[in-house]
Amino acid sequence: MKRTKWTLAVLALMLALPLLGARVGGAAPNFVGTDSHGKTHKLTDYQGKVVVLEWHNQGCPYTKKHYESGNMQKLQKEWTAKGVIWLTVISSAPGEQGYVTAEQENEYLKKMNSTPTAVLLDPTGVIGHQYEAKTTPHMYIIDPKGALVYEGAIDDKPTADAADIAGATNFVQTALQQTTAGRPVSMQVTRPYGCSVKYAK
Amino acid sequence: MLRCVVSLLLALAALAGTPAAAQLPSASVIHVSLVAEPESIAPGQEFWVAVRFQMEKGWHIYWINPGDSGSPPSVQWRLPAGFQAGELRWPHPERLVTKYSTDYGYAGQMLLLAPLRPPPGLAPGGQAELAGTVKWVVCREVCIPGKTDVALSLPVRRTAPLRSSALFDEARKRIPQPAPDGWRVRARTEKDVFVLSIETGQPIARAEFFPLEEQQIENAAPQPAAALPRGVRLRLKKSGQLLKPLPNLRGVIVFPPGKAYVIDAPVTGAATKKSG
Numbered sequence: 001m002k003r004t005k006w007t008l009a010v011l012a013l014m015l016a017l018p019l020l021g022a023r024v025g026g027a028a029p030n031f032v033g034t035d036s037h038g039k040t041h042k043l044t045d046y047q048g049k050v051v052v053l054e055w056h057n058q059g060c061p062y063t064k065k066h067y068e069s070g071n072m073q074k075l076q077k078e079w080t081a082k083g084v085i086w087l088t089v090i091s092s093a094p095g096e097q098g099y100v101t102a103e104q105e106n107e108y109l110k111k112m113n114s115t116p117t118a119v120l121l122d123p124t125g126v127i128g129h130q131y132e133a134k135t136t137p138h139m140y141i142i143d144p145k146g147a148l149v150y151e152g153a154i155d156d157k158p159t160a161d162a163a164d165i166a167g168a169t170n171f172v173q174t175a176l177q178q179t180t181a182g183r184p185v186s187m188q189v190t191r192p193y194g195c196s197v198k199y200a201k
Numbered sequence: 202m203l204r205c206v207v208s209l210l211l212a213l214a215a216l217a218g219t220p221a222a223a224q225l226p227s228a229s230v231i232h233v234s235l236v237a238e239p240e241s242i243a244p245g246q247e248f249w250v251a252v253r254f255q256m257e258k259g260w261h262i263y264w265i266n267p268g269d270s271g272s273p274p275s276v277q278w279r280l281p282a283g284f285q286a287g288e289l290r291w292p293h294p295e296r297l298v299t300k301y302s303t304d305y306g307y308a309g310q311m312l313l314l315a316p317l318r319p320p321p322g323l324a325p326g327g328q329a330e331l332a333g334t335v336k337w338v339v340c341r342e343v344c345i346p347g348k349t350d351v352a353l354s355l356p357v358r359r360t361a362p363l364r365s366s367a368l369f370d371e372a373r374k375r376i377p378q379p380a381p382d383g384w385r386v387r388a389r390t391e392k393d394v395f396v397l398s399i400e401t402g403q404p405i406a407r408a409e410f411f412p413l414e415e416q417q418i419e420n421a422a423p424q425p426a427a428a429l430p431r432g433v434r435l436r437l438k439k440s441g442q443l444l445k446p447l448p449n450l451r452g453v454i455v456f457p458p459g460k461a462y463v464i465d466a467p468v469t470g471a472a473t474k475k476s477g
Contacts, residue, residue, distance in 0.1 A: 161348070
Protein backbone atom coordinates (compact mmCIF):
# COMPACT_ATOMS: atom_id res chain seq x y z
CA MET A 1 0.00 0.00 0.00
CA LYS A 2 2.71 2.37 1.09
CA ARG A 3 4.64 1.40 -1.98
CA THR A 4 1.74 2.18 -4.28
CA LYS A 5 1.52 5.59 -2.74
CA TRP A 6 5.17 6.21 -3.40
CA THR A 7 4.93 4.95 -6.95
CA LEU A 8 2.00 7.26 -7.51
CA ALA A 9 3.86 10.19 -6.05
CA VAL A 10 6.90 9.50 -8.23
CA LEU A 11 4.68 9.07 -11.26
CA ALA A 12 2.89 12.33 -10.54
CA LEU A 13 6.22 14.08 -10.19
CA MET A 14 7.47 12.63 -13.45
CA LEU A 15 4.33 13.76 -15.19
CA ALA A 16 4.50 17.21 -13.65
CA LEU A 17 8.14 17.84 -14.53
CA PRO A 18 7.74 18.36 -18.24
CA LEU A 19 5.02 20.92 -17.53
CA LEU A 20 7.47 23.11 -15.70
CA GLY A 21 9.19 24.04 -18.94
CA ALA A 22 12.77 23.51 -19.91
CA ARG A 23 15.28 24.00 -17.13
CA VAL A 24 18.89 22.97 -17.31
CA GLY A 25 19.52 20.17 -14.86
CA GLY A 26 15.96 18.91 -15.20
CA ALA A 27 14.26 16.58 -17.65
CA ALA A 28 13.94 17.98 -21.15
CA PRO A 29 10.26 18.30 -22.09
CA ASN A 30 9.16 15.48 -24.37
CA PHE A 31 7.77 16.69 -27.67
CA VAL A 32 6.16 15.32 -30.76
CA GLY A 33 6.91 17.04 -34.04
CA THR A 34 6.61 16.48 -37.77
CA ASP A 35 9.64 17.01 -39.96
CA SER A 36 9.89 18.46 -43.47
CA HIS A 37 9.48 14.95 -44.94
CA GLY A 38 6.33 14.23 -42.96
CA LYS A 39 8.02 11.94 -40.44
CA THR A 40 7.09 12.12 -36.76
CA HIS A 41 9.80 12.60 -34.14
CA LYS A 42 9.47 12.27 -30.37
CA LEU A 43 12.23 13.15 -27.95
CA THR A 44 11.77 9.71 -26.37
CA ASP A 45 12.72 8.14 -29.73
CA TYR A 46 16.25 9.27 -29.02
CA GLN A 47 16.83 7.95 -25.53
CA GLY A 48 20.47 6.95 -25.21
CA LYS A 49 21.57 9.64 -27.66
CA VAL A 50 22.64 13.23 -27.34
CA VAL A 51 20.10 15.56 -28.96
CA VAL A 52 20.64 19.13 -30.17
CA LEU A 53 17.69 21.47 -30.76
CA GLU A 54 18.36 24.52 -32.93
CA TRP A 55 15.66 27.21 -33.27
CA HIS A 56 15.74 28.54 -36.79
CA ASN A 57 14.44 31.35 -39.03
CA GLN A 58 16.07 31.58 -42.44
CA GLY A 59 15.25 35.31 -42.79
CA CYS A 60 16.79 36.35 -39.49
CA PRO A 61 20.18 38.07 -39.81
CA TYR A 62 21.57 36.26 -36.75
CA THR A 63 20.63 32.91 -38.27
CA LYS A 64 22.04 34.02 -41.60
CA LYS A 65 25.31 34.89 -39.90
CA HIS A 66 25.77 31.24 -38.99
CA TYR A 67 24.39 29.75 -42.22
CA GLU A 68 25.91 31.99 -44.88
CA SER A 69 29.30 31.48 -43.23
CA GLY A 70 28.72 27.71 -43.10
CA ASN A 71 29.32 27.73 -39.33
CA MET A 72 26.08 25.98 -38.40
CA GLN A 73 26.34 23.38 -41.19
CA LYS A 74 29.88 22.52 -40.09
CA LEU A 75 28.70 21.92 -36.54
CA GLN A 76 25.75 19.83 -37.78
CA LYS A 77 28.00 17.72 -39.99
CA GLU A 78 30.65 17.14 -37.34
CA TRP A 79 28.24 16.06 -34.62
CA THR A 80 25.69 14.08 -36.61
CA ALA A 81 28.69 12.09 -37.94
CA LYS A 82 29.47 11.29 -34.30
CA GLY A 83 25.94 9.99 -33.69
CA VAL A 84 24.38 13.14 -32.25
CA ILE A 85 20.75 13.80 -33.23
CA TRP A 86 20.38 17.35 -34.55
CA LEU A 87 16.84 18.69 -34.80
CA THR A 88 16.35 22.12 -36.32
CA VAL A 89 13.03 23.60 -35.20
CA ILE A 90 11.06 26.30 -37.02
CA SER A 91 8.39 27.93 -34.84
CA SER A 92 7.46 30.83 -37.15
CA ALA A 93 3.70 31.03 -37.60
CA PRO A 94 2.14 31.20 -41.07
CA GLY A 95 2.44 34.74 -42.43
CA GLU A 96 5.39 35.51 -40.14
CA GLN A 97 9.03 35.82 -41.10
CA GLY A 98 10.75 32.45 -41.33
CA TYR A 99 7.58 30.43 -41.90
CA VAL A 100 8.21 27.85 -44.59
CA THR A 101 6.36 24.95 -46.14
CA ALA A 102 8.03 21.55 -46.05
CA GLU A 103 8.97 21.95 -49.70
CA GLN A 104 10.53 25.37 -49.19
CA GLU A 105 12.51 24.07 -46.25
CA ASN A 106 13.86 21.10 -48.17
CA GLU A 107 14.93 23.42 -50.96
CA TYR A 108 16.66 25.66 -48.44
CA LEU A 109 18.50 22.73 -46.85
CA LYS A 110 19.77 21.69 -50.26
CA LYS A 111 20.80 25.21 -51.20
CA MET A 112 22.60 25.78 -47.90
CA ASN A 113 24.12 22.31 -47.80
CA SER A 114 22.60 21.90 -44.35
CA THR A 115 22.33 18.37 -42.96
CA PRO A 116 20.58 18.24 -39.62
CA THR A 117 19.02 14.90 -38.67
CA ALA A 118 15.64 16.53 -39.37
CA VAL A 119 13.84 19.87 -39.44
CA LEU A 120 10.73 19.98 -37.26
CA LEU A 121 8.02 22.29 -38.57
CA ASP A 122 6.34 23.86 -35.55
CA PRO A 123 4.02 26.55 -36.98
CA THR A 124 1.76 26.46 -33.91
CA GLY A 125 4.79 27.07 -31.68
CA VAL A 126 3.97 24.17 -29.36
CA ILE A 127 7.55 22.90 -29.16
CA GLY A 128 8.89 26.45 -29.01
CA HIS A 129 6.72 27.23 -25.99
CA GLN A 130 7.58 23.91 -24.31
CA TYR A 131 11.23 24.95 -24.41
CA GLU A 132 10.53 28.67 -24.04
CA ALA A 133 12.70 29.30 -27.08
CA LYS A 134 13.23 33.06 -27.29
CA THR A 135 15.52 33.70 -30.23
CA THR A 136 16.80 32.39 -33.54
CA PRO A 137 19.17 30.79 -33.07
CA HIS A 138 18.48 29.39 -29.58
CA MET A 139 20.33 26.16 -28.83
CA TYR A 140 19.51 23.29 -26.47
CA ILE A 141 21.43 20.10 -25.69
CA ILE A 142 19.83 17.02 -24.15
CA ASP A 143 21.97 14.21 -22.72
CA PRO A 144 21.41 10.45 -23.36
CA LYS A 145 19.27 10.21 -20.19
CA GLY A 146 16.92 12.94 -21.39
CA ALA A 147 18.22 15.72 -19.14
CA LEU A 148 18.63 19.24 -20.47
CA VAL A 149 22.34 20.02 -20.10
CA TYR A 150 22.73 23.23 -22.09
CA GLU A 151 20.57 26.09 -23.27
CA GLY A 152 21.45 29.42 -24.75
CA ALA A 153 23.54 31.01 -27.45
CA ILE A 154 25.60 29.30 -30.09
CA ASP A 155 28.65 31.39 -29.14
CA ASP A 156 29.91 34.31 -27.09
CA LYS A 157 29.74 36.98 -29.81
CA PRO A 158 26.17 38.31 -29.83
CA THR A 159 26.24 40.09 -33.18
CA ALA A 160 24.83 39.61 -36.66
CA ASP A 161 28.27 39.93 -38.24
CA ALA A 162 29.86 36.79 -39.70
CA ALA A 163 33.30 38.37 -39.22
CA ASP A 164 32.88 37.73 -35.48
CA ILE A 165 32.69 33.94 -35.84
CA ALA A 166 36.46 33.44 -36.16
CA GLY A 167 37.26 34.81 -32.71
CA ALA A 168 34.21 33.38 -30.96
CA THR A 169 34.01 30.61 -28.36
CA ASN A 170 31.36 28.16 -29.55
CA PHE A 171 29.37 27.13 -26.47
CA VAL A 172 27.57 24.33 -28.33
CA GLN A 173 30.83 22.79 -29.52
CA THR A 174 32.23 22.80 -25.97
CA ALA A 175 29.03 21.47 -24.40
CA LEU A 176 28.80 18.68 -26.99
CA GLN A 177 32.42 17.67 -26.41
CA GLN A 178 31.73 17.46 -22.68
CA THR A 179 28.35 15.71 -22.93
CA THR A 180 29.47 13.10 -25.43
CA ALA A 181 32.48 12.39 -23.18
CA GLY A 182 30.11 11.85 -20.25
CA ARG A 183 31.42 14.90 -18.45
CA PRO A 184 29.33 17.69 -16.92
CA VAL A 185 28.84 20.78 -19.06
CA SER A 186 30.91 23.68 -17.71
CA MET A 187 28.79 26.49 -19.16
CA GLN A 188 25.17 25.32 -18.81
CA VAL A 189 23.18 28.47 -19.48
CA THR A 190 24.05 31.47 -21.60
CA ARG A 191 21.92 34.28 -22.97
CA PRO A 192 20.62 33.30 -26.37
CA TYR A 193 21.01 36.07 -28.92
CA GLY A 194 19.15 36.62 -32.16
CA CYS A 195 15.79 37.64 -33.54
CA SER A 196 12.68 37.01 -31.50
CA VAL A 197 10.87 33.79 -32.40
CA LYS A 198 7.92 34.73 -34.64
CA TYR A 199 5.25 32.80 -32.74
CA ALA A 200 1.57 32.83 -33.60
CA LYS A 201 -0.25 35.32 -31.44
CA MET B 202 10.05 58.60 -57.31
CA LEU B 203 10.90 55.19 -58.68
CA ARG B 204 13.30 54.75 -55.78
CA CYS B 205 10.53 55.53 -53.32
CA VAL B 206 8.25 53.00 -54.93
CA VAL B 207 10.98 50.38 -54.89
CA SER B 208 11.76 50.88 -51.21
CA LEU B 209 8.07 50.88 -50.38
CA LEU B 210 7.65 47.61 -52.22
CA LEU B 211 10.65 46.17 -50.44
CA ALA B 212 9.29 47.34 -47.11
CA LEU B 213 5.92 45.75 -47.82
CA ALA B 214 7.61 42.55 -48.89
CA ALA B 215 9.59 42.55 -45.66
CA LEU B 216 6.46 42.94 -43.59
CA ALA B 217 4.84 40.12 -45.45
CA GLY B 218 7.72 37.98 -44.33
CA THR B 219 8.84 36.96 -47.79
CA PRO B 220 12.50 36.35 -48.54
CA ALA B 221 12.67 39.88 -49.99
CA ALA B 222 13.12 41.00 -46.37
CA ALA B 223 16.68 39.90 -46.88
CA GLN B 224 17.21 42.57 -49.51
CA LEU B 225 15.52 45.40 -47.64
CA PRO B 226 18.30 47.96 -47.22
CA SER B 227 18.92 49.01 -43.65
CA ALA B 228 19.42 52.57 -44.97
CA SER B 229 15.73 52.91 -45.84
CA VAL B 230 14.62 52.57 -42.22
CA ILE B 231 17.56 54.02 -40.29
CA HIS B 232 19.93 56.92 -40.87
CA VAL B 233 23.28 56.83 -39.05
CA SER B 234 25.62 59.81 -38.85
CA LEU B 235 28.45 61.26 -36.76
CA VAL B 236 27.78 64.62 -35.11
CA ALA B 237 29.96 66.82 -32.90
CA GLU B 238 28.89 69.33 -30.29
CA PRO B 239 31.39 72.13 -31.11
CA GLU B 240 31.93 73.64 -34.54
CA SER B 241 35.66 73.72 -33.97
CA ILE B 242 38.05 72.08 -31.51
CA ALA B 243 41.18 73.15 -29.62
CA PRO B 244 44.37 71.30 -28.53
CA GLY B 245 43.87 69.26 -25.34
CA GLN B 246 40.25 70.33 -24.89
CA GLU B 247 37.72 67.55 -24.48
CA PHE B 248 34.55 67.70 -26.57
CA TRP B 249 31.54 65.51 -27.24
CA VAL B 250 30.64 63.59 -30.34
CA ALA B 251 27.76 61.24 -30.94
CA VAL B 252 26.71 58.58 -33.35
CA ARG B 253 23.18 59.62 -34.22
CA PHE B 254 20.64 56.95 -35.12
CA GLN B 255 17.42 58.20 -36.68
CA MET B 256 14.82 55.52 -37.21
CA GLU B 257 11.59 55.30 -39.13
CA LYS B 258 8.48 54.81 -37.02
CA GLY B 259 8.13 51.28 -35.66
CA TRP B 260 11.84 50.41 -35.86
CA HIS B 261 14.20 50.15 -32.93
CA ILE B 262 17.81 49.48 -31.95
CA TYR B 263 19.16 48.07 -28.70
CA TRP B 264 20.71 49.00 -25.35
CA ILE B 265 23.84 47.27 -23.92
CA ASN B 266 21.51 44.66 -22.46
CA PRO B 267 19.10 44.16 -25.36
CA GLY B 268 16.54 42.17 -23.36
CA ASP B 269 14.90 39.17 -25.00
CA SER B 270 16.31 39.63 -28.50
CA GLY B 271 18.62 41.75 -30.63
CA SER B 272 22.08 43.13 -29.96
CA PRO B 273 23.54 46.57 -29.25
CA PRO B 274 25.22 48.68 -31.92
CA SER B 275 29.02 48.98 -31.95
CA VAL B 276 31.39 51.77 -32.88
CA GLN B 277 35.00 51.40 -33.93
CA TRP B 278 36.72 54.78 -34.02
CA ARG B 279 39.36 55.89 -36.50
CA LEU B 280 40.80 59.06 -35.01
CA PRO B 281 43.84 61.19 -35.78
CA ALA B 282 47.06 60.36 -33.90
CA GLY B 283 46.96 61.25 -30.22
CA PHE B 284 43.17 61.58 -29.95
CA GLN B 285 41.64 59.70 -27.04
CA ALA B 286 38.09 58.40 -27.07
CA GLY B 287 36.29 57.98 -23.76
CA GLU B 288 33.90 55.08 -23.36
CA LEU B 289 30.53 55.19 -25.06
CA ARG B 290 27.78 56.73 -22.91
CA TRP B 291 24.50 54.92 -23.47
CA PRO B 292 21.30 56.83 -22.84
CA HIS B 293 18.83 55.01 -20.62
CA PRO B 294 16.72 52.64 -22.69
CA GLU B 295 13.01 52.24 -22.92
CA ARG B 296 11.09 49.03 -22.65
CA LEU B 297 10.00 47.93 -26.11
CA VAL B 298 7.20 45.45 -26.00
CA THR B 299 6.86 43.85 -29.40
CA LYS B 300 4.50 41.20 -30.59
CA TYR B 301 7.06 38.53 -29.73
CA SER B 302 9.40 39.82 -27.06
CA THR B 303 10.32 42.50 -24.55
CA ASP B 304 13.43 44.33 -25.55
CA TYR B 305 15.41 47.23 -24.09
CA GLY B 306 16.34 49.87 -26.62
CA TYR B 307 15.56 52.99 -28.51
CA ALA B 308 13.00 54.13 -31.05
CA GLY B 309 12.83 57.40 -32.97
CA GLN B 310 16.22 58.98 -32.35
CA MET B 311 19.17 57.85 -30.25
CA LEU B 312 22.49 59.59 -29.65
CA LEU B 313 25.31 57.31 -28.57
CA LEU B 314 27.71 59.78 -26.94
CA ALA B 315 31.44 59.73 -26.40
CA PRO B 316 33.88 62.33 -25.12
CA LEU B 317 36.96 62.83 -27.30
CA ARG B 318 40.20 64.51 -26.26
CA PRO B 319 42.62 65.86 -28.85
CA PRO B 320 46.33 65.80 -27.93
CA PRO B 321 47.68 68.97 -26.28
CA GLY B 322 50.23 69.30 -29.06
CA LEU B 323 47.66 69.38 -31.85
CA ALA B 324 48.58 72.12 -34.32
CA PRO B 325 45.90 74.76 -34.86
CA GLY B 326 44.98 75.72 -38.39
CA GLY B 327 44.23 72.31 -39.85
CA GLN B 328 41.25 70.00 -39.91
CA ALA B 329 40.75 66.99 -37.62
CA GLU B 330 39.28 64.06 -39.51
CA LEU B 331 37.15 61.93 -37.21
CA ALA B 332 35.79 58.65 -38.49
CA GLY B 333 34.47 55.31 -37.40
CA THR B 334 32.66 52.18 -38.43
CA VAL B 335 29.23 51.66 -36.93
CA LYS B 336 27.42 48.32 -36.91
CA TRP B 337 23.86 47.77 -35.77
CA VAL B 338 20.80 45.59 -36.05
CA VAL B 339 17.52 47.46 -36.45
CA CYS B 340 14.29 45.56 -35.85
CA ARG B 341 10.57 45.82 -36.27
CA GLU B 342 8.73 42.55 -36.94
CA VAL B 343 11.91 41.64 -38.78
CA CYS B 344 15.52 42.59 -38.18
CA ILE B 345 17.97 44.15 -40.62
CA PRO B 346 21.69 44.34 -39.93
CA GLY B 347 23.58 47.42 -41.04
CA LYS B 348 27.12 48.74 -41.20
CA THR B 349 28.39 52.10 -42.30
CA ASP B 350 31.43 54.33 -42.17
CA VAL B 351 30.77 57.71 -40.60
CA ALA B 352 33.07 60.72 -40.78
CA LEU B 353 33.30 64.31 -39.71
CA SER B 354 35.86 67.04 -40.32
CA LEU B 355 36.36 69.73 -37.66
CA PRO B 356 38.60 72.79 -37.86
CA VAL B 357 41.31 72.99 -35.20
CA ARG B 358 41.73 76.45 -33.65
CA ARG B 359 43.95 77.79 -30.87
CA THR B 360 40.90 78.07 -28.64
CA ALA B 361 37.39 76.78 -29.17
CA PRO B 362 34.26 78.18 -27.53
CA LEU B 363 32.75 75.86 -24.92
CA ARG B 364 29.19 76.20 -26.06
CA SER B 365 26.75 73.42 -25.44
CA SER B 366 24.13 72.49 -27.99
CA ALA B 367 20.50 71.71 -27.28
CA LEU B 368 20.85 68.38 -29.06
CA PHE B 369 23.74 67.28 -26.82
CA ASP B 370 22.21 68.75 -23.65
CA GLU B 371 19.09 66.71 -24.28
CA ALA B 372 21.16 63.57 -24.98
CA ARG B 373 23.32 64.01 -21.86
CA LYS B 374 20.19 64.21 -19.72
CA ARG B 375 19.40 60.66 -20.75
CA ILE B 376 22.74 59.25 -19.59
CA PRO B 377 22.24 57.50 -16.25
CA GLN B 378 24.07 59.26 -13.42
CA PRO B 379 25.80 57.52 -10.51
CA ALA B 380 23.38 57.03 -7.61
CA PRO B 381 23.90 59.97 -5.20
CA ASP B 382 25.68 59.35 -1.88
CA GLY B 383 23.16 58.86 0.85
CA TRP B 384 20.79 56.73 -1.19
CA ARG B 385 20.03 53.39 0.34
CA VAL B 386 19.69 50.70 -2.32
CA ARG B 387 19.16 47.04 -1.60
CA ALA B 388 17.42 43.95 -2.86
CA ARG B 389 15.87 41.06 -0.99
CA THR B 390 15.53 37.71 -2.64
CA GLU B 391 12.23 35.89 -2.28
CA LYS B 392 11.11 32.71 -3.99
CA ASP B 393 10.37 34.10 -7.46
CA VAL B 394 11.11 37.78 -7.06
CA PHE B 395 13.73 40.31 -6.10
CA VAL B 396 12.30 43.06 -3.95
CA LEU B 397 14.33 46.12 -4.86
CA SER B 398 14.10 49.11 -2.56
CA ILE B 399 15.61 52.48 -3.26
CA GLU B 400 15.56 55.14 -0.58
CA THR B 401 16.29 58.58 -1.93
CA GLY B 402 14.74 60.59 0.88
CA GLN B 403 11.31 61.18 -0.62
CA PRO B 404 8.40 59.02 -1.75
CA ILE B 405 8.48 57.96 -5.38
CA ALA B 406 5.40 56.58 -7.10
CA ARG B 407 6.81 55.24 -10.33
CA ALA B 408 10.08 53.66 -11.34
CA GLU B 409 11.38 51.29 -13.94
CA PHE B 410 14.41 49.02 -13.57
CA PHE B 411 16.67 47.92 -16.42
CA PRO B 412 19.17 45.21 -15.47
CA LEU B 413 22.70 45.75 -16.76
CA GLU B 414 23.23 42.04 -16.91
CA GLU B 415 21.21 39.58 -18.88
CA GLN B 416 19.14 36.71 -17.59
CA GLN B 417 18.59 38.07 -14.09
CA ILE B 418 14.96 39.13 -14.31
CA GLU B 419 12.10 38.29 -16.65
CA ASN B 420 12.10 41.15 -19.10
CA ALA B 421 8.42 40.81 -19.95
CA ALA B 422 7.16 40.72 -16.34
CA PRO B 423 5.48 43.85 -14.97
CA GLN B 424 7.43 45.64 -12.23
CA PRO B 425 4.83 46.60 -9.62
CA ALA B 426 6.02 49.69 -7.75
CA ALA B 427 5.02 50.81 -4.26
CA ALA B 428 5.93 54.21 -2.89
CA LEU B 429 7.84 54.12 0.39
CA PRO B 430 7.92 57.05 2.82
CA ARG B 431 11.50 57.67 1.66
CA GLY B 432 11.67 56.02 -1.74
CA VAL B 433 10.21 53.25 -3.83
CA ARG B 434 10.00 49.47 -3.83
CA LEU B 435 9.84 47.35 -6.97
CA ARG B 436 9.02 43.68 -7.32
CA LEU B 437 11.11 42.10 -10.09
CA LYS B 438 10.31 38.60 -11.28
CA LYS B 439 13.42 36.44 -11.33
CA SER B 440 14.58 35.00 -14.61
CA GLY B 441 13.91 31.31 -15.03
CA GLN B 442 17.49 31.06 -16.28
CA LEU B 443 18.93 32.18 -12.97
CA LEU B 444 20.83 29.15 -11.69
CA LYS B 445 22.89 30.68 -8.90
CA PRO B 446 22.04 33.19 -6.18
CA LEU B 447 22.96 36.71 -7.20
CA PRO B 448 25.26 38.72 -4.94
CA ASN B 449 24.28 42.01 -6.60
CA LEU B 450 21.56 43.37 -8.80
CA ARG B 451 23.08 46.03 -11.03
CA GLY B 452 21.15 48.20 -13.39
CA VAL B 453 19.65 51.50 -14.32
CA ILE B 454 16.66 52.91 -12.48
CA VAL B 455 14.50 55.41 -14.31
CA PHE B 456 12.13 57.73 -12.48
CA PRO B 457 9.64 59.07 -15.02
CA PRO B 458 9.68 61.38 -16.86
CA GLY B 459 13.31 60.45 -17.33
CA LYS B 460 15.80 60.83 -14.49
CA ALA B 461 18.09 57.82 -14.64
CA TYR B 462 20.69 56.48 -12.21
CA VAL B 463 23.06 53.53 -12.12
CA ILE B 464 22.42 51.40 -9.05
CA ASP B 465 24.13 48.41 -7.52
CA ALA B 466 21.93 46.67 -4.97
CA PRO B 467 23.42 44.03 -2.69
CA VAL B 468 21.06 41.06 -2.58
CA THR B 469 20.22 39.66 0.83
CA GLY B 470 18.56 36.34 1.59
CA ALA B 471 14.95 35.80 2.43
CA ALA B 472 15.81 34.12 5.75
CA THR B 473 14.99 37.18 7.82
CA LYS B 474 11.41 37.77 6.95
CA LYS B 475 11.00 41.40 7.83
CA SER B 476 8.77 43.38 5.57
CA GLY B 477 10.21 46.81 4.99
